[in-house]
Each structure stands twice: as structure tokens, then as C-alpha cells.
Amino acid sequence: MTVRAVKFLAALVALVVAGLVCSQAAVARSQQQPVFRSRSDLVSINVSVRRGNVPVNGLQAADFEVFDNGVRQNVDWLSYEAVPIDVTFFLDTSPSLSGLLEELKRDIAKIERMLRPTDRLRLLTFGYQVTDVFGWQSAGGDLRLAEATMGRISSVYDGIFLALMQRPEVDRRHLVIAMTDAMDASSLVDTKQLRAVADRAEAVLHVVLMNSTYKLSPWMPPPWVAIPIESGVSALDDVAGRTGGKQHSAMFGRASVVNAFQQAFEDFRQSYILRYTPTGVVRSGWHDVKVGVPGQGRLTIRARRGYFGS
Amino acid sequence: MPRAGVAAILLSLALLLPPHPDRALARPQVPASPDATALLQRYAAGEHAAVARELARVSDFSLLRKDLEKSVPAWVARSPAGQRRRQNLVAATFLLEVLNAGLETEWRQLRPLLELGCGLAQGAGLPDAEERLWLLASIALAGGARDAFLLLGEPGSGRGHLAHARGRVPDEVRLLLADPVAREFLLPAEPPRSGDDGNLNSQTARGHKRELTSQFAKIATIPAIAAEAEMRSGYLWFQLGNNREALAHLKIADERSTDPYVTYLARFLAGRVLQKEQQPVLAEQAYRSALDTMAGIQSASEALAALLFVDGRADEAYTVVGRSFERRPLPADPWRLIGYGDFRRFPGLLDQLRETIK
Numbered sequence: 147m148t149v150r151a152v153k154f155l156a157a158l159v160a161l162v163v164a165g166l167v168c169s170q171a172a173v174a175r176s177q178q179q180p181v182f183r184s185r186s187d188l189v190s191i192n193v194s195v196r197r198g199n200v201p202v203n204g205l206q207a208a209d210f211e212v213f214d215n216g217v218r219q220n221v222d223w224l225s226y227e228a229v230p231i232d233v234t235f236f237l238d239t240s241p242s243l244s245g246l247l248e249e250l251k252r253d254i255a256k257i258e259r260m261l262r263p264t265d266r267l268r269l270l271t272f273g274y275q276v277t278d279v280f281g282w283q284s285a286g287g288d289l290r291l292a293e294a295t296m297g298r299i300s301s302v303y304d305g306i307f308l309a310l311m312q313r314p315e316v317d318r319r320h321l322v323i324a325m326t327d328a329m330d331a332s333s334l335v336d337t338k339q340l341r342a343v344a345d346r347a348e349a350v351l352h353v354v355l356m357n358s359t360y361k362l363s364p365w366m367p368p369p370w371v372a373i374p375i376e377s378g379v380s381a382l383d384d385v386a387g388r389t390g391g392k393q394h395s396a397m398f399g400r401a402s403v404v405n406a407f408q409q410a411f412e413d414f415r416q417s418y419i420l421r422y423t424p425t426g427v428v429r430s431g432w433h434d435v436k437v438g439v440p441g442q443g444r445l446t447i448r449a450r451r452g453y454f455g456s
Numbered sequence: 457m458p459r460a461g462v463a464a465i466l467l468s469l470a471l472l473l474p475p476h477p478d479r480a481l482a483r484p485q486v487p488a489s490p491d492a493t494a495l496l497q498r499y500a501a502g503e504h505a506a507v508a509r510e511l512a513r514v515s516d517f518s519l520l521r522k523d524l525e526k527s528v529p530a531w532v533a534r535s536p537a538g539q540r541r542r543q544n545l546v547a548a549t550f551l552l553e554v555l556n557a558g559l560e561t562e563w564r565q566l567r568p569l570l571e572l573g574c575g576l577a578q579g580a581g582l583p584d585a586e587e588r589l590w591l592l593a594s595i596a597l598a599g600g601a602r603d604a605f606l607l608l609g610e611p612g613s614g615r616g617h618l619a620h621a622r623g624r625v626p627d628e629v630r631l632l633l634a635d636p637v638a639r640e641f642l643l644p645a646e647p648p649r650s651g652d653d654g655n656l657n658s659q660t661a662r663g664h665k666r667e668l669t670s671q672f673a674k675i676a677t678i679p680a681i682a683a684e685a686e687m688r689s690g691y692l693w694f695q696l697g698n699n700r701e702a703l704a705h706l707k708i709a710d711e712r713s714t715d716p717y718v719t720y721l722a723r724f725l726a727g728r729v730l731q732k733e734q735q736p737v738l739a740e741q742a743y744r745s746a747l748d749t750m751a752g753i754q755s756a757s758e759a760l761a762a763l764l765f766v767d768g769r770a771d772e773a774y775t776v777v778g779r780s781f782e783r784r785p786l787p788a789d790p791w792r793l794i795g796y797g798d799f800r801r802f803p804g805l806l807d808q809l810r811e812t813i814k
Contacts, residue, residue: 162765242689274789274792274793275754275755275786275787275788275789275792276754277786278781287665296560298560300662301702304758307758307762308758308777311761311765311773311774311777312777313771313774313775313778332757334755334758334762334791335762339762339766342765342766343762343765346765346766346770362561363561363562365517365558365561365563365564365565365566365733366560366561366562366563366564367559367560367563367564367600367601367602367603368602369602370602370645370795370796371644371645372645372646372795373646374635374644374646374647445743454768
């Protein structure tokens with residue numbers, strides 16, 4: 147099915163089905179708690195600093211300016227590279243990406259070889275539900291990629307949600323790499339909930355966005371599309387941005403998929419971790435966080451946009 | 457549901473079916489199909505699991521189907537007259553194994569095997585317990601394929617497999633439940649999360665859903681299927697946006713159910729309705745009670761975790777999600793199977809058939 151056909155299908159489904167916009171207002175309005183790591187009063191921020199496409203290395207804590215709700219903070223801890231990384235691969239195994247599945251599995255094996263022995267990884271996919279092909283394991287283990295087969299559903303948001311819902315561990319960082327065409331057709335969580343979770347999660351999400359590529363048997367039975375098809379390209383871009391990650395387009399062939407993988411991984415590995423104890427701000431509610439590196443010329447700085455405090 | 461209405465929806469769905477531009481790619485490069493008669497012979501000798509594993513590795517079902525259409529009748533015909541009934545049942549059950557192996561990718565080309573199996577399962581006289589079992593298993597499997605055409609009949613032509621089964625075993629109450637469930641296969645499941653919601657087509661679908669609630673209400677008087685009928689009715693009312701009615705039916709389903717699958721769904725769906733009603737505290741209770749019924753199931757775990765996480769209870773949310781990944785293999789999620797009719801019962805029915813033909 148081409149992207150055009152998918153859009154046509156989505157439009158038709160939208161026309162056929164009665165509309166009840168799923169309101170999760172109560173969820174969104176509910177009171178929030180902090181997402182600090184290790185100590186209840188400590189905020190941890192992953193910060194990517196690049197000049198063009200090149201990471202900027204060697205910065206010190208004093209080089210950074212951090213504003214929490216507009217109030218300058220003292221960065222009291224900075225780490226670069228030394229912290230082990232936990233990588234969750236979320237591989238979209240929906241029928242719309244069936245044509246790429248085998249190549250993507252090979253790409254995961256390539257990326258796995260970039261990890262250090264102290265790093266860990268796991269792989270999430272979906273069949274009838276989101277499943278972990280393998281749970282957390284050290285780099286170099288058996289990836290069991292043969293077990294990742296085409297699923298009957300397309301729960302992209304559920305997969306990313308469950309990937310982000312990982313209890314943070316002290317002195318480890320969590321990177322989620324989602325490989326998807328952003329075509330969701332059966333998730334329980336919607337983009338509004340996903341954004342809310344992204345605001346609170348400590349993991350950094352990078353989305354590798356691919357073209358839908360079908361390689362289906364003509365004899366396949368229709369799946370149960372629990373929730374009509376929803377294109378989430380812009381939503382996932384926003385969700386990734388909220389975590390301090392980004393969406394990488396890999397819609398122009400195989401090489402771009404691998405490059406996008408590598409870019410996401412390198413971007414994360416070479417990012418700084420800033421920690422500070424918020425001072426001069428009210429603890430509760432949403433905290434806007436702005437990070438700058440003054441005096442270094444024109445840089446691209448990416449970090450989570452804020453956090454909820456209690 | 458009027459026949460014209462069904463036909464209109466079937467036509468709409470036919471238009472919705474996506475084209476398959478990569479059909480040529482879907483063909484295996486190297487044909488691989490085992491010898492059908494040899495497999496059937498091993499199956500008859502009791503190698504059920506081994507044969508099922510072998511069938512799961514078949515890459516060319518078109519060859520196998522053609523082979524089976526010729527070899528199965530011949531194999532049965534060769535059996536001694538005294539063993540004919542058993543051999544018929546063996547062959548019919550074997551064909552279900554083949555259909556199951558190709559369910560997710562090859563169903564539409566394997567469907568004729570179900571008709572072949574149906575003829576074999578049918579005894580010479582009145583229906584026996586084995587034929588009833590085979591019919592229930594075949595209907596459960598067709599649910600796994602969401603094959604409304606096979607179950608209800610092609611529009612404007614003949615009766616479907618369900619009508620045939622009802623003719624053979626009219627006292628089988630699960631067939632009463634299977635009818636509205638198969639009609640649900642023809643309708644969109646849930647409303648869109650955004651976009652147009654007020655047009656003629658959606659009104660048509662809503663009208664059919666209301667008719668199905670009436671059909672479920674009629675069969676909800678039969679104790680053996682009452683709870684599931686109420687649960688499915690509650691889900692339809694939820695889809696129709698009548699949350700009060702949905703909660704009422706889901707509550708009855710919960711009270712009457714003795715089946716963990718139905719109880720779980722009644723509670724999980726009540727949680728979704730309550731969430732939509734902006735009652736997060738009650739929704740949380742509903743999700744927790746669903747998980748009390750079936751621990752670690754992903755749908756309620758995820759819905760509960762989403763509520764907890766945005767409520768600032770991240771530790772609880774992490775624990776709930778962690779538990780949902782603990783069991784191996786992951787337990788089947790009733791919510792993910794609700795759209796496939798009685799398919800969740802297929803493994804158990806197949807086991808019973810295997811026992812019968814030992």
C-alpha cells in the first residue's frame with residue numbers, strides 16, 4: 147500500500163466512522179510529581195551540543211547556562227561519555243513496514259556492535275501486543291532477531307510509551323530509538339498521553355522515520371484495526387523533542403536509515419549530562435528549562451524542554 | 457441487519473481494502489511445500505505437535521493447498537470402511553492445522569480447505585460430538601481471520617459457514633454469539649480520535665452497531681453466553697458514545713461472568729469508559745480490578761501506568777509496566793483478541809480435537 151493509499155484509507159475510515167474525540171483531559175490536568183533521579187531534589191538533563199553536524203566536545207560545567215523557569219541555576223555535576231547507556235530499540239513490525247523488516251534487523255545488529263560492554267540494550271516489537279524480543283542484556287549477547295516477525299497490529303504509540311516507561315537507574319542513561327513510519331492503527335495511548343509521558347520521562351527518544359514499505363502476501367486476512375489509522379509524523383517529532391531527542395528522516399533509501407541510526411546514537415552518546423538542584427523556583431508544577439552555551443558562537447543545543455516538580 | 461445494509465458495508469470494505477503493489481515480492485523465491493500425504497499420515501499416527509511445527513515452516517501454501525485438495529479425499533478413500541469416520545475426522549482436523557499455520561498470511565487462499573474439512577467432519581447421520589467440536593473450532597479459526605464473508609456468506613450468494621453450522625447443531629449457543637460478532641467484523645471498531653465525525657456513512661455504521669446491541673440483548677437471556685453478550689454490548693455502547701449504557705452492560709457482564717477473559721474485558725473496558733468520563737480515580741480502580749483477574753496483562757497495565765505516571769506516581773507506573781513484561785511467554789491480552797471473535801478459544805478446541813482423534 148502506498149503512502150497515498152494509506153492516506154486515502156485513513157480519510158475513508160475517518161468518513162465512515164462516527165467521531166468521538168478521545169478526551170483525556172482529566173489525565174492531563176491531574177497533579178504532577180517530579181521526575182528527579184537518585185535524589186528527590188536533583189534535576190538531570192541530557193544536553194546535545196553541536197556545531198553544524200559536529201558534536202562540541204570538552205565543555206565544562208561553567209560553560210553552561212541553565213535557566214529553570216527563567217531563574218539561572220548552578221550546574222553542580224557534568225558528565226560526558228563516561229556514563230553507561232541503556233538502549234531500547236523499538237522496531238515497528240507492522241504490516242506497513244514488512245518490506246523493510248529484515249534489513250532493519252540487520253541494522254540493529256550493526257548498531258549493537260557500536261555499544262560498549264558496559265552498555266545494555268533491549269528490543270521491543272509487536273505481534274498481537276507489544277512484546278520484548280529480548281529484555282535488558284549486555285552488548286554482545288544473542289539478539290534473537292529471528293524472533294522479530296511481522297505483527298498483526300500497528301501500535302506505534304503503545305510501543306514508544308512502554309519503551310519510555312523504564313525506571314531510571316542512577317548513573318545510567320536511557321536512549322530509546324524508535325524505527326517506524328509513524329502510522330498508528332491500534333494503540334491504547336494517544337498522542338496527547340504520549341506527550342504527557344514524554345514531558346515526564348527521563349529517557350531520550352530519537353525517532354527514525356521511514357517510508358511505509360509493504361511486502362505482504364496477497365492472501366493476508368484483514369487485521370483488527372481497533373483504532374482508525376492515525377499518522378503521527380508531526381506528533382512523534384514533537385514527542386521526541388520533548389525528551390531532548392529528535393526525529394530523523396530516513397525516507398530516502400537504505401543508507402539514510404543506517405545514517406539516521408548512527409546519528410541518533412552518536413548524538414546521545416556525545417551529549418552532556420547536567421545536574422542541578424533547583425533554587426529560587428517554586429517546586430510544584432511545570433518547569434521550563436533552557437540551556438545555553440554562551441560565548442561559543444552559533445551552536446545547536448538540544449535538551450528536554452522541562453519537567454514537572456511537586 | 458438488513459441484507460442491503462450488509463451488502464453496502466461489504467462493498468465499502470472492499471473499497472477500503474488496500475492494494476498490494478508488492479505482490480510479486482510476496483511470492484517465495486524457492487517453493488517449499490512438504491508432501492501432503494506424508495504429513496497427513498504422520499498426523500494420523502499422532503505426531504500432532506511435530507506436524508504443526510512443520511506446517512509453520514511452509515513457505516508455499518499454494519502448492520500445499522493444491523496437493524491437499526487432491527490427496528486428502530484420496531487418502532480418506534483408501535482407509536478401511538471401519539475406520540472411515542476416524543480418518544475423516546483426522547483429515548478434517550489436519551486441515552484446520554494447515555489453515556492455522558497459514559492464518560496470518562495465507563488465509564484467503566486456504567479458505568477452500570475449510571469447506572473440504574467441513575464435509576469430512578460431517579458424519580453420515582445426525583451430528584455427533586466430534587462434528588460439533590470441529591464446527592466450533594473452525595468458526596473460532598475463521599474469527600482469527602475476521603472472515604465475515606466465510607461466516608455470513610458472500611453478499612447475494614448462498615449461506616455462510618455459520619448458517620450451515622446452526623443447521624447441523626441448532627442447540628449450540630456459541631453459534632448465536634458468533635453471528636453478531638461476525639457482523640461486527642464488517643464495522644469499524646472505534647471512532648477516530650480526530651477529524652470528521654458527522655457524515656452519512658458513520659451514521660450508517662452507528663445504526664448497524666445499535667442493531668447489534670439489540671441482537672446481543674436478545675441472546676443475553678441465555679445463561680451460558682449472557683456475560684460475553686453483555687460485555688460485547690457494553691463495548692458497542694462505548695463505541696457509540698453512550699457511556700452510561702456501556703457501564704451498565706459492563707457491570708452486568710462482570711457480575712455474571714465466570715470466565716476470566718470476559719471478566720477482565722468487562723473491567724478493562726469499564727476503565728476506558730470511566731477515563732473518557734474523566735473519572736481517573738474510578739478508572740484506576742477498574743484497571744486494577746482487571747489486573748486482579750488476570751495479572752500482568754498489557755492493556756490494563758498500560759492504561760493504568762499512563763494514569764499513574766501523569767498523576768506523578770512514576771514509581772508505581774514503572775512497577776506496573778515492569779510486571780507486564782515479567783511472565784514468559786507474555787500472557788495473551790484479551791483486549792488484543794476481542795476483535796477476533798472466538799479465536800481465543802481455538803487452541804483449547806484444537807487440543808480437544810487432537811485428543812478425540814488419538
